Amino acid sequence: MTFNIDKVPAQAGKVAIVTGANNGLGFETTMALAKKEIEVVMACRNLDKAEEAKAKIMKVNRKAKLHVMELDLSELDSVREFAGAFTKKYNRLDFLINNAGIMMPPFSLTEDGFESQFATNYLGHFLLTKLLFSTIKNTPEARIVSLSSLAHKWKDIQFDDINFKKSYSKRDAYGQSKFACLMFAIEFDKRLKEANINAKSLAAHPGVSATNLFNNMPKPVAWFTSIFGSFFVQPAKDGALPSLYAALGSDLAGGEYTGPEGKGEMKGDATIVKPRRAAKNEVMADRLWSVSEEMIGEDFVVQ
Ligand SMILES: NC(=O)c1ccc[n+]([C@@H]2O[C@H](COP(=O)([O-])OP(=O)(O)OC[C@H]3O[C@@H](n4cnc5c(N)ncnc54)[C@H](OP(=O)(O)O)[C@@H]3O)[C@@H](O)[C@H]2O)c1
Numbered sequence: 001m002t003f004n005i006d007k008v009p010a011q012a013g014k015v016a017i018v019t020g021a022n023n024g025l026g027f028e029t030t031m032a033l034a035k036k037e038i039e040v041v042m043a044c045r046n047l048d049k050a051e052e053a054k055a056k057i058m059k060v061n062r063k064a065k066l067h068v069m070e071l072d073l074s075e076l077d078s079v080r081e082f083a084g085a086f087t088k089k090y091n092r093l094d095f096l097i098n099n100a101g102i103m104m105p106p107f108s109l110t111e112d113g114f115e116s117q118f119a120t121n122y123l124g125h126f127l128l129t130k131l132l133f134s135t136i137k138n139t140p141e142a143r144i145v146s147l148s149s150l151a152h153k154w155k156d157i158q159f160d161d162i163n164f165k166k167s168y169s170k171r172d173a174y175g176q177s178k179f180a181c182l183m184f185a186i187e188f189d190k191r192l193k194e195a196n197i198n199a200k201s202l203a204a205h206p207g208v209s210a211t212n213l214f215n216n217m218p219k220p221v222a223w224f225t226s227i228f229g230s231f232f233v234q235p236a237k238d239g240a241l242p243s244l245y246a247a248l249g250s251d252l253a254g255g256e257y258t259g260p261e262g263k264g265e266m267k268g269d270a271t272i273v274k275p276r277r278a279a280k281n282e283v284m285a286d287r288l289w290s291v292s293e294e295m296i297g298e299d300f301v302v303q
Contacts, residue, residue: 002261002269003245005032012037015092016247017132019043019071019125020100022053024211025147028240029097029247031057034064036248038095043071043082045100073100073124074110076296083131092139093132095247098125098146098181104216107168114295115163117170121147121177126184126292130300142199145246148182148257149205150265151175153276157183157288170216178205180288182257182275187285189255191302200254202246203275207260207267208232209239234260234267241270 016033020026021042030040034057044050050068057064069085072078086093101121110119129136129144136142154175158164164173185203192199210233242258249258257275262268278284293299 001251002271003241003249003258005241005244005248008036008248010037011094011248014038014094015041015090016095016097017041017043017086017093018097018099019073019128022046022049024213024236025206025209025240025243026097026099027053027057028236029099029243030066031061032240032244033095033247034061034066037063037065039065039067041086041090042066042068043100044068045070045072045078071100071128073128074116074120076112076124076127079124079127080131083128086132087135091135093135094139094142096129096132096136096142096144097243097247098129098144099243100125101147101177101213102216103174103213104170106170106216107164109163112295113163115165115168115173117173117177118162118180121174122180122184123292123295125181126300127296127298129188130296130298133300133302136199137197140198143247144185144188144199144201145243146181146185146201146203147178147205147243148185148203148275149174149178150207150259152179152182152205152279155179156278157284157291159287159291162291179279182279183281183285183288184292185257186255186275186280187282187289188302190282190285193254195303197302200252202252202254203257204242204246204270205257205259205265205273206239206242207234207262207265209234209236211236211239232266238267245270
């Protein structure tokens with residue numbers, strides 16, 4: 001079965017957060033949620049870019065309810081400030097779309113001392129979800145969607161050097177971060193079910209979609225993609241469909257992973273796809289959870 005967004009009814013009164021809403025998949029996800037009359041908080045690190053993106057959406061959808069708020073996921077303090085400001089303003093959160101991400105930058109550590117891809121793609125979202133958890137719990141049937149990738153197959157969690165301080169592979173570090181996002185989504189759903197909480201956690205991947213994410217790729221790859229891209233890459237609007245399916249699909253029970261149905265899951269309509277087996281390894285998931293709590297300096301208890 002594949003997902004048809006046109007069949008999803010309008011959902012006025014509901015509230016969503018989309019991280020990295022100003023560009024690429026986040027932008028398209030915001031556009032589609034706003035079309036369903038959902039109020040969307042655009043959580044972005046660059047407010048000028050975010051306002052520009054908001055204006056672009058308002059141009060085609062005058063009734064869109066959009067609110068720009070600052071969030072830099074690579075800084076734990078920024079995540080805390082954002083969560084504080086959000087919970088002051090809103091008392092419900094129906095959809096948390098943990099979308100923002102970076103891919104394969106040169107090695108750097110964040111101010112908090114963490115490898116930049118792990119910090120931005122995974123750890124910032126782990127803290128964000130933790131800080132918004134009481135609002136999520138108070139919202140009937142809330143959904144949390146974590147963006148993973150085909151790249152989750154590249155790497156397990158490297159617990160002995162999670163920050164790649166000994167030796168950096170930008171590919172492995174990206175793979176680790178996306179594996180962590182997927183593992184977290186599955187483990188979080190398990191914990192929600194055990195605690196009898198009426199919310200679902202899911203993961204989604206867009207296949208391969210033409211966005212700014214590839215800006216750090218070597219020039220020949222960018223060149224090849226720009227010429228032959230349309231054969232195996234899908235536009236961001238289609239790349240957003242797995243996220244939208246995970247958020248809005250009425251047939252999903254929680255803990256599922258969505259992605260494109262085409263060959264190699266590179267493009268096509270959104271459907272349920274299979275994570276690699278290690279993503280469901282409960283011992284590793286438990287360890288990742290504990291290590292993440294240590295890194296953010298806070299417990300995340302699901303009850
Ligand atoms: N495109 C693909 O083929 C593909 C494949 C698999 C998975 N994904 C995943 O899909 C998600 C969205 O990527 P995309 O393709 O839409 O890439 P994109 O066009 O580069 O968009 C990424 C978004 O994340 C934001 N962002 C980056 N670092 C941030 C930070 N520290 N704090 C807050 N926001 C930050 C960016 O903001 P700025 O505009 O300010 O940089 C941008 O809005 C990512 O998680 C990515 O890993 C994409």
